[in-house]
Amino acid sequence: MMKMIALWVVLVASAGAAFAQTGSGSAAPSGAAAGSGGAPAAGSGGAPAAGSGGAPAAGEPQVPPTSPLAAPILSTADARKLCATAMNADPKFAAEISRIADERAAQQRDRDTVAAHTDADYHVKKNERHVIYAYAAMWIISALFVMFLWRRQQVLKLEIANLRRDLEAAANDSSAAKERA
Amino acid sequence: MKKLAVPLFATLAAIGLAASVYVVFFVAPLEYSFNEAGKFNGSSLFLNQKIMYFHVGHAFWLILAVVVSGAGSLMFLRTRDPKWDDLASSSTDVAVVFGAVVLVTGSIWAKAAWDVWWQWEPRLTLSLLLWLVLVGYVLVRRFAGASGDRIASGMAIFGMISLPFLYKMVGQDSHPAAGGNGVVATLPPGERGPFWLTVASFLCWYIALVISRVQSTRAEREVRELRERGLDLGVLQ
Numbered sequence: 001m002m003k004m005i006a007l008w009v010v011l012v013a014s015a016g017a018a019f020a021q022t023g024s025g026s027a028a029p030s031g032a033a034a035g036s037g038g039a040p041a042a043g044s045g046g047a048p049a050a051g052s053g054g055a056p057a058a059g060e061p062q063v064p065p066t067s068p069l070a071a072p073i074l075s076t077a078d079a080r081k082l083c084a085t086a087m088n089a090d091p092k093f094a095a096e097i098s099r100i101a102d103e104r105a106a107q108q109r110d111r112d113t114v115a116a117h118t119d120a121d122y123h124v125k126k127n128e129r130h131v132i133y134a135y136a137a138m139w140i141i142s143a144l145f146v147m148f149l150w151r152r153q154q155v156l157k158l159e160i161a162n163l164r165r166d167l168e169a170a171a172n173d174s175s176a177a178k179e180r181a
Numbered sequence: 182m183k184k185l186a187v188p189l190f191a192t193l194a195a196i197g198l199a200a201s202v203y204v205v206f207f208v209a210p211l212e213y214s215f216n217e218a219g220k221f222n223g224s225s226l227f228l229n230q231k232i233m234y235f236h237v238g239h240a241f242w243l244i245l246a247v248v249v250s251g252a253g254s255l256m257f258l259r260t261r262d263p264k265w266d267d268l269a270s271s272s273t274d275v276a277v278v279f280g281a282v283v284l285v286t287g288s289i290w291a292k293a294a295w296d297v298w299w300q301w302e303p304r305l306t307l308s309l310l311l312w313l314v315l316v317g318y319v320l321v322r323r324f325a326g327a328s329g330d331r332i333a334s335g336m337a338i339f340g341m342i343s344l345p346f347l348y349k350m351v352g353q354d355s356h357p358a359a360g361g362n363g364v365v366a367t368l369p370p371g372e373r374g375p376f377w378l379t380v381a382s383f384l385c386w387y388i389a390l391v392i393s394r395v396q397s398t399r400a401e402r403e404v405r406e407l408r409e410r411g412l413d414l415g416v417l418q
Contacts, residue, residue, distance in 0.1 A: 138239070
């Protein structure tokens with residue numbers, strides 16, 4: 001039993017030490033660290049990220065810290081000045097910054113173009129319905145009038161033919177009656 | 182020649198309208214513009230501007246139809262020659278149809294462009310009133326009896342007199358302007374050809390409809406005369 005407890009303590013202690021070394025030891029149980037007989041907790045207490053804490057060597061560009069917590073609060077003008085100094089000091093860094101800026105501007109232009117086309121597409125599609133309604137209304141009204149005209153003319157033609165036939169028949173009857181008389 | 186007039190103009194109108202639909206939708210450019218910021222201008226009409234070709238085309242010949250109707254009525258009242266009455270009555274019938282198309286397509290276009298079906302503005306209201314006068318003409322001709330032709334002639338003249346007011350009010354409200362600074366005068370080059378082709382096609386259509394209606398009106402007169410003869414002879418009761 002004692003052996004098992006000792007094995008468990010050793011395992012936990014080694015796990016705690018491993019967490020502490022990888023910089024994520026803040027999540028490790030504190031009891032484990034304490035139980036391990038003073039496993040190093042350095043690096044787990046909010047130390048600056050690697051590469052951001054030390055002073056830059058002479059001639060090296062000053063790279064702004066990446067962690068917002070550790071970054072000193074700079075005004076925009078100071079940040080611009082710092083960046084300009086860094087770009088002047090290192091042409092490669094300046095070229096890289098320019099390349100990234102150009103790339104982002106091109107991406108923004110692409111996004112604007114796509115947005116403009118999407119907007120146009122939306123407008124065109126939105127109006128499609130009304131154009132169809134208007135053209136349909138126009139053709140329907142015209143077609144109804146043409147149908148009315150055509151039907152009316154057919155009825156009139158038939159009526160004229162019937163009336164003429166009746167009148168001719170009446171005229172023939174009257175002339176026959178006169179002849180008989 | 183008279184018998185060929187309707188088929189001739191109807192064929193011309195059919196060919197012209199088929200060509201118009203093609204050029205309006207596949208040749209004429211979409212109407213849009215950009216503002217200073219490079220964004221789409223809020224007044225861009227896009228596809229709904231295609232309604233303009235047929236809306237304005239009908240409006241042009243609606244005005245002609247009302248003028249023909251008014252002038253024909255004036256001549257009829259002066260000479261009492263029924264041929265003028267036939268012309269006026271036929272032209273008014275076509276004007277009612279063209280007016281209905283103008284009002285309906287205009288209302289749909291207003292919904293697309295301004296997001297309202299109708300606005301009680303002077304020009305739109307006067308357009309509606311003119312159309313109602315034309316409808317009134319048709320109803321008077323149909324139901325007013327023997328003196329209906331003279332009463333209707335007075336209405337047609339009244340409709341013709343209202344046209345200058347209608348023209349004057351174009352552009353005084355939200356409706357686009359007419360005349361020198363109007364939509365038609367300032368059409369971009371790519372839209373002029375399709376527009377005038379459409380207008381010419383509708384002129385042929387108007388002529389075909391009026392001639393056909395005149396023939397129909399004459400046939401109605403012939404029926405009336407034959408009936409009167411039949412009644413005189415005692416053939417009809």
